[in-house]
Amino acid sequence: MKKRESWGTHVGFILAAAGSAIGLGNIWKFPYIAGENGGAAFVFVYLICIALIGLPVLMAEILMGRETQRNPVGAFRALNNSKFWIAVGGMGVVAGFLILSYYNVVAGWALGYIVEAIKGSFFDYTTPAMAGEHFNQLVQTPVWILGYHLLFAGLTMFVVYAGVKKGIELGSKIMMPLLFVIIVILVIRGITLPGSGKGMAFLWVADWSKINGNSVLVALGHAFFTLSLGMGAMMTYGSYMSREDDIPSSALQIVILDTLIALLAGIAIFTAVFSAGLNPAVGPGLIFQTLPVVFAKMPGGYLFSILFFILLVLAALSSAISLLEVIVAYFVDEKGWDRHRAVLVMGTIVFLIGVPSSLSYNLMADVKVFGLNFFDLVDYLAANILLPLGGFLIAVFVAWIWGSDRALRAIKSGAATWFRQRHEVSAGWLSVLKYFAPVMIFVVFLYSIGIIRF
Ligand code: PHE
DSSP: OOOOOOOSOHHHHHHHHHHHHSSHIIIIIHHHHHHHTTTHHHHHHHHHHIIIIIHHHHHHHHHHHHHHTSOHHHHHHHHOOOHHHHHHHHHHHHHHHHHHHHHHHHHHHHHHHHHHHHHTGGGGOSSHHHHHHHHHHHHTOHHHHHHHHHHHHHHHHHHHHTOIIIIIIHHHHHHHHHHHHHHHHHHHHHHTSTTHHHHHHHHHSOOGGGOOHHHHHHHHHHHHHHTTOSSSHHHHHHTTSOTTSOHHHHHHHHHHHHHHHHHHHHHHHHHHHHHTTOOSOOGGGGTTTTHHHHHHHSTTHHHHHHHHHHHHHHHHHHHHHHHHHHHHHHHHHHHOOOHHHHHHHHHHHHHHHHHHHHGGGTTTTTOOBTTBOHHHHHHIIIIIIIHHHHHHHHHHIIIIIIIHHHHHHHHHTTOOHHHHTOHHHHHHHHHIIIIIHHHHHHHHHHHHTTSOOO
């Protein structure tokens, strides 16, 4: 039997996992939901959710992967061979298909926008409405939308095809530093614009009146999405770690990097948006409709617009490969497929599942299920239902089913002294998984599917 693949270096794992976490969630979604939910006060709540729930669940996921050296289905099977828990792993693989299918579409838009930026298209706009019109025209052109969708799906397949070390790890080692450099350049541009202080104030001075039940729940839901939790992506990446690796410190580093990039993206975007005198609370169109106008007004905007959309594609690609890897690892571990076949067959299937999402803005705009178009339906199902449910079940599984003693012993192995030798820290981790995280996630879950409202 062939030896299972693994990471070449510890830093390779950290960059790949941070690459999974840092994605469209950080650069596209975080700024607009912060914008819609009142800025600083929301950011504060989000940070609490990340620290108190995101970090402990992230540790649990990586742990399950590292202990079993398996994909999500194999991991549950190895720890508890019951149909129910194996199905929970299977749900993660299904979520991988669904999330990647529409993630490819949005990332395709970003890819297309690099070309628009290079063409200088943004300089024709003076208002977000005009930029929005242009966006609508593009997404209503099937060739444009399917072409970039296919191109992005192909890029993702290319990286995963090359394997864990030579594809994902190498790719992350190139993409992540580049991403970091670009975001720092954009932050410097943002804070040196006239009137940027208003954007900073928006992010850092809390308006507590804007915080309500809804914003708390949006913050918790986003904490899951942004850390790639609830569907086994981090479990799969953890499965390529060695048993001696330090999970608590690694998880902490991943969380810090992810949060840092989200905050830097917020600074870069809000300083620029406020400096151009535009509205920060416009929702999902912030990046594709407001920012192009901001770039048109900004000194050096041509160059910065190209950099920005490259940043978006790099972030999206390093996340998309982790989604595809969950699916590929499943077929390699469980079905005995070879990696190349799994990537080609499954990558193509994911692309095909994404086609109706791509067409949701043109040919299939009128096809609605529960009042949602296909794109929104898949997004809703995956991000609002499958991820929180998966996160809930993973926390319950590790703390209650696999069991406290085994989980504690396992997580301490390889852990740095700050975790291993402080009983309150390791016991705290376990209590969060046992009580706090499941209860909080359960509340969010009921809220997000509309069973409770407050
Ligand atoms: N974390 C990614 C982002 O922020 C999205 C993602 C979710 C990736 C789940 C993998 C698994 O964009």
